[in-house]
Amino acid sequence: MTEKGKVFIVSGPSGSGKSTVLREVFSRRDHIWFSVSATTRAPRPGEEEGVDYFFMDRDRFEKMIRDGQFLEHAQFVGNYYGTPAGPVMEHLEAGDDVVLDIEIVGAAQVREKLPEAVSVFIQPPSMEELEHRLRKRSTETEEKIIGRLERARREFAERDKYDHVVINDDFVRAAGEFIEIMDREKAKTCPGCEKE
Numbered sequence: 001m002t003e004k005g006k007v008f009i010v011s012g013p014s015g016s017g018k019s020t021v022l023r024e025v026f027s028r029r030d031h032i033w034f035s036v037s038a039t040t041r042a043p044r045p046g047e048e049e050g051v052d053y054f055f056m057d058r059d060r061f062e063k064m065i066r067d068g069q070f071l072e073h074a075q076f077v078g079n080y081y082g083t084p085a086g087p088v089m090e091h092l093e094a095g096d097d098v099v100l101d102i103e104i105v106g107a108a109q110v111r112e113k114l115p116e117a118v119s120v121f122i123q124p125p126s127m128e129e130l131e132h133r134l135r136k137r138s139t140e141t142e143e144k145i146i147g148r149l150e151r152a153r154r155e156f157a158e159r160d161k162y163d164h165v166v167i168n169d170d171f172v173r174a175a176g177e178f179i180e181i182m183d184r185e186k187a188k189t190c191p192g193c194e195k196e
Contacts (some may be wrong), residue, residue: 005092006186007114008099009107009162012122015133017168018101021122021147024175025099029182033091035100038064041079042127054084072102072109083110098180118185120178125153125169125173127152 007176012018026032038054049055050196056064060079064070073082083100091098100110100117121146124130130152134145159165159193 003095003097005033005094005096006182007092007110007117007188008097008182008185009110009117009119010099010101010122010154011104011107011119011158011162012168013124013130013155014129014148015137016122016124017133017174018122019172020171021166021168021174021178022099022101024171025178025182028175029179030098031096033040033096033098033100035088036084037081038084039079039081040069041081041088046104056134067179070120071100071113072106074103074105088187104155104161108161117188118164118181120164120166120181121159122168123159124158124176125167127156129169140145 010018010022015047022034027036034051036054038061040056040058041053043049043053043055049052056082061073061082063083065073065080065082069085070082071085071088073080075081077173082101083106088100090099100107102110107119109127111119124133129150131145131149134140134148163185166174166177166181
């Protein structure tokens, strides 16, 4: 019988390097699946159905909300975003660990529905470093950068609600720490399963 997978919730401010850390984790780990969110917004150029998002119309999304088919959902700038429960449960049953990269509000909703989920907050070494990373991108206006920094301060205030905090001062080291967390958490529920 295949051992059931585990859910790992990952949050962190924009500029924390979550995506880079997770890419490294996925390159070094088997039996792991990155949860794809659903949205009512239109696809952007190059985005693929089922890879970047599950794109759906508002009626279908709202029906799924009514039917309790989301682990979490929220509205941003007039569009819905959410994590469909079905694919997550299928991968868990197949023995895959599932990673959800979601905001702090969604993370709280998932923890309520799946108390056994493990939450990890990824943060930069300091607010100064975060500001440096956001400015280095050179993709946003000053107003947007200030907004992101303000939001990051609010997110930092929530990090104590997470099971683990990983400081991303070096993405390879941070990915290694994340994998160690996965191994320890898996060992709690399935001794001997951690090194797959």
